[in-house]
Amino acid sequence: MSAFNAQSIQWDADLIEKYNVQGPRYTSYPTAAQFHDISAAVASEHYHRQAASEAPLSLYVHIPFCRHLCYYCGCNKVAAKSRSRGDEYLAWLEREMALMSHNFGQRPITQLHLGGGTPTFLTVDQMRQLLDRLSIYFDWNPAHFPGEYSIELDPRETSADMLELLHQRGFNRLSFGIQDFNHQTQVAIHRIQPKSVVEPLVQQARHLAFESISFDLIYGLPYQTVNRFDATLDEVLELAPDRISLYNYAHLPDRFVAQRRISSDSLPAADEKLRILQHCIITLQKAGYVYIGMDHFAKRDDRLVSALADGSLQRNFQGYSTQAETDMLALGVSGISQVQGAFIQNHSQLDPFYAALKQGTLPVQRGYFLTRDDQMRRDIINQLACQGQIDLGAVAKRFGLDANQDFKREWQQLLELEQDGLVRLKQHHITVTALGRLLLRPILMVFDAYLSTDNRQRYSRVM
Structure with missing residues (x-):
């Protein structure tokens, strides 16, 4: 069972200042910082050992293209004006599907997520082709296997026909990238999409009876100021999404070239940024949203909330899941x-990705095979992140x-967290408090064997 419930989270400015450090988001453990080069042969051998399994699969498909470059974005993306880039990409993607289906084609898909870039860079016909191919090479049949079938949507690039197609093909969850409705902010981040663009799409999605609509905010x-973002919240609440993800913008222009187009002088000061976050938390809780954890909120009748309460909540690369x-x-x-104790990552650039597939090999670049200690620490981190106790x-x-x-070293660090009220300790049992829920990442960092002061610089701050 979970120690978390629908209680309001607590805000303590002094503790937030103390623990607002840089650290991972723990959608995986170990994090990608530990990945190293591996060969396609090593990946193929590992996948082959899983061929006999009939356990369900979660499938993620990355569409890297965007017609418009958003300056804040740190995702893997490719700016492209021509939709024909999608045709070329889908042709190579089918080759990857064919290679992967040898070992995974018989395992039912109970979770599918299309991300990017923006998947809605694809035309309706290209999207139909993609979904047709997935059905051919994998056991994906939403009618037979109820699950989560979701897609990230750019409202500027999403049509009514696209929503109709997605609904017909079994998608039940939509995630709209909103970020902020303030026009000055939208101009500064090169993403202009007023509420008038988003609202018709949300209305149609409701009419089509999609199970869940999610908004991403940053x-x-x-x-941004408290007052300006409050106006965005008003518009968001009028549209009443089922879930809201509230992310912290990490300004890292040395790592992400597009962020150099954002003037540091235009960003809110650190104290104003925290006031915006505090106001968002108070406003969303008053509006009936439950804090799930690490940036995620959901309405009380959402499946995430019931999973939070009964201890079945999970966490993966897409965040929290049921x-x-x-x-x-x-x-x-x-x-x-x-897959079974291993992380295996494809090439991050299109040319080597295509070149590997042209040679008939998996487009693998990096990966990591978990040790027994990694598996233990992963289990601890996941359970604390999802159930709040262990x-x-x-x-x-x-x-x-x-x-x-x-766990002698970790217990000493936990004792300090207990003194500050973030956890309760009893014998070997750890329980995250209501105050600790907001500072969950520093608690999880206690069990990260790879985290050092030096490599923290690659991560965003907790808040």
């Missing part, structure tokens, strides 16, 4: 598969360890 963008833990297969440039004694016994000796 705080810390140019020209699906039971499954192997995740990723298709497309930069996609990361997570018995380290039980974990130690399962892995043949001594909780007193083998």
Whole structure:
């Protein structure tokens, strides 16, 4: 069962200042920082060993193209004006499907997510072709296997016909990239999409009876203030999405070239940024949204909330999920598969991705095979992130360890967190408090064996 519930989270400015450090989001453990070069042969051999399994799969498909370059974005994307780029990409993607289907084609798909870039860069006909191919090479049949079938949508590039097609083909969850409705902010980040563009799409999605509509928002963008973002929240709440993801903008122009087009002087100061976050949390909770954890909110009748309460909540590369833990297969440039103790990532650039497929090999670039210690720490981090409690004694016994000796370093750090009210400790049992839920990432970082002061610079701050 979960220690988390629908209670309001607590805000403590002093503790937030103390623990607002840089660290991972833990959609995986170990994080991608530990990945190293591996060969397609090594990946193929690992996948072949899974061929006999009939366990369900989660499938992710990455469409890297965007017609408009959003300056804030840190995703793997390719700016492209011509839709013909989609035809070329889908042709090579089919080759990857054919290679992967040898080992995974018989396993039912119970979770599918299309991300990017923006999948709606594709035309309706191209999207239909993609979905047809997925049905040919994989056991994807939403009518037979109820699950989560979702897609990220750019409202500027999404048509009524696209929504109709997605609904017909079994998609039940839509995620709209909103970020902010303020016009000055939209101009500064090169993403102009007023509420008048989004609202008709949301209305049609409601009419088609999609199960869930999610909005992505970002705080810390140019020209944002509490009052200005409050106006965005008003418009968001009028549209009443089922889920809201509220992300912290990490300004890292040295890593992401497009962010150099955003003036640092236009960004809200650190204290104003935190006030925006605090106001968002208060406003969303008053509006009836439940804090799921690490940026995610949902209405009380949403399946995420029931999964949070009954302890079945999961976490993967797409964030929180209601699906039971499954192997995740990723298709497309930069996609990361997570299959039985291994992370395997495709080439992040199109040319080597295409070149590998032309040679008839998997387009693999990097990966990581988990050690027994990694598996233990992954289980601890996931359980704390999703259930808010764990018995380290039980974990130690399962892995043949001594909780007193083998978690001695971690327990000393947890004692400080307990003094600050982020966790409660009893014997070997850890429970995250209401205050600790907002500062969950620093709690999880206690169990990260790879985290050092030096490599934290690659991550965003907790808030």
